[in-house]
Amino acid sequence: MNFPAEEDFHRLLDALTLCVLLHDAETKAIVWANRAACEALGFTLEEILPLKAKDMTRPVPRYRREIGVGAMDRAITEGPQVYEWCYRSRTGADMLSEAIATYVPLRERGVVMVQFRDISIEDTLKQTLRRYESRLREFMQDLGEGVAVLTPVGAVEFVSESGRRVLGLQEGVPMGDVLDYCSVSDRDRLLQQLANAPRIQPSAPQRYRITRRDGTPVWLRITCRRIEIEDDLNGRLLHFRDITDEVAVEEARRNEARLLEYAGRYNAMGEMATAIAHELSQPLAAVRNFIEGAIRRLAQPGVVDDVLWGLRSADRQAERAAVIIKSVRDYIVKREPSETYVDIRDVIADVAYFIELRAKEAGVAVTIEQASEALPVYCERVLIGQVVLNLAFNAIEALTECTNAAARRGELRLVTSLRGKYALVQVVDNGPGVPTEAHGRLFDGFSSSKAGGNGIGLSLCKNIVTRHGGEIWAKPARQGGLQCSFTLPVVTVPAR
Incomplete structure (x- = not known):
C-alpha cells in the first residue's frame, strides 16, 4: 500500500485552519503540530514537541493523560474517536475543545492525528440555554x-x-x-x-x-x-x-344590570302612577254610570234596547280600562333578556302612549316624527323602549319645572331617521336646557338635567345603548332647550 510521506502530510495539514496535533502511534508523544494549533496554544513548534499532557491540559481528573491515551489507542483499533478535551495555552487560558483522534499510517511511521476546535463559546451557550430552559420551566409552572x-x-x-x-x-x-x-x-x-x-x-x-x-x-x-x-x-x-372567574363576574354584572333595568321600569311606572290613576278613573266611572243606568231602566217595562245600549257602552269602557292595565303590565313585567329584530319606529310606537299620558298631565305638547323608511335594529325591545321613556320623562319634568312655562307651552318632539348605517332617535324639548359644560357628563352616573334628579336614569340609558353597539349624547336644541340623541346599528333582517 502506498502511504503518504510525513513531510507531504505536514504540508497538507499546515494549510488547514483546523488545529492538528500528531502523536506517535506507539509512544503517544507529540511529533508535530500545524500552524493553527501553534497559534491557538501560543507555543512554537519547537516548544510544543517536548510538552506532555500536564503541560498543556487543564489539570482536572477528567483530562488525565491516561484518558487521552485510551482514546488514541481506540482510534488505532476501532476507528476515529470523538471526545472532549480541555487544552491550556501558554498564557494559562483554557480552551475547551471537541477532539477527534484518527489513526493515520504514514510512510515513515504510524501517527494518531488529533484534530481539535474551540467549543468554549458553544459550551457557554449550551449552559446558558440550559439555565434559560430551567428558568422558563419554573416560570411556566406558575x-x-x-x-x-x-x-x-x-x-x-x-x-x-x-x-x-x-x-x-x-x-x-x-x-x-x-x-x-x-x-x-x-x-x-x-x-x-x-x-x-x-x-x-x-x-x-x-x-x-x-x-x-x-x-x-x-x-x-x-x-x-x-x-x-x-x-x-x-x-x-x-x-x-x-377565565371561569371572569365569566362568573360578568354574569353577576349582567344580573345586576337586569335588576337595575327592572328597577328603572318600576321607577318609571311610579312617576306615572298619578296620570294612570286619573286615566283609569274615567272609563271606570263611566262603566259604573252605564251599569247603574241600565239597572234603573230594567225596572221599567219595554226598555230592553236602552239597557242593551248601556251595557254595551259599559263593556267598551271596561275594555278601554283593560287596555290601559295591559299596557302597564306588558311594560313593567320582569322579562329575561330577549334580543330580536325590530323596527325602531315600532319601539317608539310602543312607548308613545305612556309619553303622551305623562305629557298630557304636565300640559306638554308631544309631536312624533317617524322616518319614512324602516329602521331595523337588533335589540332588546323593552330596554330600548325604556331608554326612550327615560329621555322623554326627563324632558317633560324639565319642561314642568321651567320658570318661564307660562310664557310658552312646553313642546316635546320624538324624531326617528336614518344616519348612514345607524338608526337615529332624537328627543328634543324647548325647556331650559343644561349648562354647556354639563353636556359631556350628562349620561355619567349622578349627573342630571333636572332639579333634585340623581341621574341614574340617564346613566342607565348610556349603559343600555352602548351595550347594543350604539352611542348616546346631548347637545343644545336648535330652538332652545335640550336635544338628547342615540343611535343603534341598522341591520339586515334575515329571511324567514
Missing part, C-alpha cells in the same frame, strides 16, 4: 396560561406544565385530541379558529366552555397563530387561559 403546539394535522406535539394544570391533566397522561374537550356545538368554531390562524399575530380570542379531564367544567379564552420555523416546528401555537 403561569395561569397554558401553551400547546399542534402539528399541521392537529395532533398535540407539546403542552406546557401550566397547560396541563389548566386542563386537569395528570403528569404523564397524554392531552389527547383538543376537540374532545369542547362541546359538540363548539367544535366547528374551534376548527374554524385554527384553520384561520394568522401568521404574524395571535387570532382574536374566543371563549369556549370545556370539560377538564377531571370532569370540572370551566371557561377558556383561546388564541392561536401559525408557526413555521423551517422543518423544526410547524403547526399551530395555542394559548389558553382559565
Whole structure:
C-alpha cells in the first residue's frame, strides 16, 4: 500500500485552519503540530514537541493523560474517536475543545492525528440555554396560561406544565385530541379558529366552555397563530387561559344590570302612577254610570234596547280600562333578556302612549316624527323602549319645572331617521336646557338635567345603548332647550 510521506502530510495539514496535533502511534508523544494549533496554544513548534499532557491540559481528573491515551489507542483499533478535551495555552487560558483522534499510517511511521476546535463559546451557550430552559420551566409552572403546539394535522406535539394544570391533566397522561374537550356545538368554531390562524399575530380570542379531564367544567379564552420555523416546528401555537372567574363576574354584572333595568321600569311606572290613576278613573266611572243606568231602566217595562245600549257602552269602557292595565303590565313585567329584530319606529310606537299620558298631565305638547323608511335594529325591545321613556320623562319634568312655562307651552318632539348605517332617535324639548359644560357628563352616573334628579336614569340609558353597539349624547336644541340623541346599528333582517 502506498502511504503518504510525513513531510507531504505536514504540508497538507499546515494549510488547514483546523488545529492538528500528531502523536506517535506507539509512544503517544507529540511529533508535530500545524500552524493553527501553534497559534491557538501560543507555543512554537519547537516548544510544543517536548510538552506532555500536564503541560498543556487543564489539570482536572477528567483530562488525565491516561484518558487521552485510551482514546488514541481506540482510534488505532476501532476507528476515529470523538471526545472532549480541555487544552491550556501558554498564557494559562483554557480552551475547551471537541477532539477527534484518527489513526493515520504514514510512510515513515504510524501517527494518531488529533484534530481539535474551540467549543468554549458553544459550551457557554449550551449552559446558558440550559439555565434559560430551567428558568422558563419554573416560570411556566406558575403561569395561569397554558401553551400547546399542534402539528399541521392537529395532533398535540407539546403542552406546557401550566397547560396541563389548566386542563386537569395528570403528569404523564397524554392531552389527547383538543376537540374532545369542547362541546359538540363548539367544535366547528374551534376548527374554524385554527384553520384561520394568522401568521404574524395571535387570532382574536374566543371563549369556549370545556370539560377538564377531571370532569370540572370551566371557561377558556383561546388564541392561536401559525408557526413555521423551517422543518423544526410547524403547526399551530395555542394559548389558553382559565377565565371561569371572569365569566362568573360578568354574569353577576349582567344580573345586576337586569335588576337595575327592572328597577328603572318600576321607577318609571311610579312617576306615572298619578296620570294612570286619573286615566283609569274615567272609563271606570263611566262603566259604573252605564251599569247603574241600565239597572234603573230594567225596572221599567219595554226598555230592553236602552239597557242593551248601556251595557254595551259599559263593556267598551271596561275594555278601554283593560287596555290601559295591559299596557302597564306588558311594560313593567320582569322579562329575561330577549334580543330580536325590530323596527325602531315600532319601539317608539310602543312607548308613545305612556309619553303622551305623562305629557298630557304636565300640559306638554308631544309631536312624533317617524322616518319614512324602516329602521331595523337588533335589540332588546323593552330596554330600548325604556331608554326612550327615560329621555322623554326627563324632558317633560324639565319642561314642568321651567320658570318661564307660562310664557310658552312646553313642546316635546320624538324624531326617528336614518344616519348612514345607524338608526337615529332624537328627543328634543324647548325647556331650559343644561349648562354647556354639563353636556359631556350628562349620561355619567349622578349627573342630571333636572332639579333634585340623581341621574341614574340617564346613566342607565348610556349603559343600555352602548351595550347594543350604539352611542348616546346631548347637545343644545336648535330652538332652545335640550336635544338628547342615540343611535343603534341598522341591520339586515334575515329571511324567514
